[in-house]
Amino acid sequence: MNKTAAYMPADLNRLERETGMLLATVESLSEDEMRAPSLCEGWTRAHVVAHMIGLAGGLGNLVTWAVTGTETPMYSCPEDRDAQIEDLAKMSAAELKQELREATAGFQALAGQLRNTKLATEEVSLPSGPFNAYAIPALWTTEVLVHHNDLDTLWKLDEGDMDALEDALELAMAKLSKRDDWPGLTVITDEGENYTIGDGATTLKGGRDAIIGWVTRGLTDGLRYEGELPERPKYA
Incomplete structure (x- = not known):
C-alpha cells in the first residue's frame, strides 16, 4: 500500500x-x-x-x-x-x-x-x-x-466508511497475491476496482463489503458469481 x-x-x-x-x-x-x-x-x-x-x-x-x-x-x-x-x-x-x-x-x-x-x-x-x-x-x-x-x-461491513473499505480491499488483495494456495480470482467491485489473483478463473462481483466478507470469512451476502465458488483457504 x-x-x-x-x-x-x-x-x-x-x-x-x-x-x-x-x-x-x-x-x-x-x-x-x-x-x-x-x-x-x-x-x-x-x-x-x-x-x-x-x-x-x-x-x-x-x-x-x-x-x-x-x-x-x-x-x-x-x-x-x-x-x-x-x-x-x-x-x-x-x-x-x-x-x-x-x-x-x-x-x-x-x-x-x-x-x-x-x-x-x-x-x-x-x-x-x-x-x-x-x-x-x-x-x-x-x-x-x-x-x-x-x-x-x-x-455489518456495509456500514464502514467507503474509503476505509477501499483500503481494506486493497490490503486483502495484496495479501492474496502473495499466496499460492488461493484459487484464481477476478474481482470486480461495484465501486470500480478490478483485481486479478492468479489465473483469474472465477469472477466475483459485488460491493467492497461483499468481496471483503467472502475473502475474510466466506460470507456470500451481496456477492455475485457464476457456477460454484471455489474452495476458500483460511484468511489469516
Missing part, C-alpha cells in the same frame, strides 16, 4: 470513526453476549476483543519503530501473542471493555505522531514482510472493520 504523510489526516479521521463504532458495539455486549461465538472459528466475541487489544499494542510498537528508528516488532513471538489472547479472553466483560478503551486510546495517540513527524524509517516489518509505516493507520482500520463484523452483531 503506497501511503505518504499526505494521507494521514483522512486516514486518522477514518481510524477514529471506525474505532469509535467498534467501541460502541463492544460496550453494548452483556457478559453472556461476550461469551457467545464469533465469526472467527473457535473464538468467542471475548477472543475477538482480546485480539484487538493485543493488536493495538502490536501496531503501536510499529509506530514507535517508524518514529524512533529503533526496531520494535509487533509481538515477541506468535506463542506469546496467542497466550495473551487466551488470558485476556478470560476477563469479565467489564474488564475487557476497559482494556479495549485504554488500548485503542493508546494506539490512536501513537498513530497521531505519523501526522507531524518526519519518520526515522518509512518501512517496518509485519510477520508477512516489509510494510509502509504510513499505512499503519489504514491497517488498523482494516482490522477494526473485519473484526467488528466478526462480532456478529447488527453492525
Whole structure:
C-alpha cells in the first residue's frame, strides 16, 4: 500500500470513526453476549476483543519503530501473542471493555505522531514482510472493520466508511497475491476496482463489503458469481 504523510489526516479521521463504532458495539455486549461465538472459528466475541487489544499494542510498537528508528516488532513471538489472547479472553466483560478503551486510546495517540513527524524509517516489518509505516493507520482500520463484523452483531461491513473499505480491499488483495494456495480470482467491485489473483478463473462481483466478507470469512451476502465458488483457504 503506497501511503505518504499526505494521507494521514483522512486516514486518522477514518481510524477514529471506525474505532469509535467498534467501541460502541463492544460496550453494548452483556457478559453472556461476550461469551457467545464469533465469526472467527473457535473464538468467542471475548477472543475477538482480546485480539484487538493485543493488536493495538502490536501496531503501536510499529509506530514507535517508524518514529524512533529503533526496531520494535509487533509481538515477541506468535506463542506469546496467542497466550495473551487466551488470558485476556478470560476477563469479565467489564474488564475487557476497559482494556479495549485504554488500548485503542493508546494506539490512536501513537498513530497521531505519523501526522507531524518526519519518520526515522518509512518501512517496518509485519510477520508477512516489509510494510509502509504510513499505512499503519489504514491497517488498523482494516482490522477494526473485519473484526467488528466478526462480532456478529447488527453492525455489518456495509456500514464502514467507503474509503476505509477501499483500503481494506486493497490490503486483502495484496495479501492474496502473495499466496499460492488461493484459487484464481477476478474481482470486480461495484465501486470500480478490478483485481486479478492468479489465473483469474472465477469472477466475483459485488460491493467492497461483499468481496471483503467472502475473502475474510466466506460470507456470500451481496456477492455475485457464476457456477460454484471455489474452495476458500483460511484468511489469516
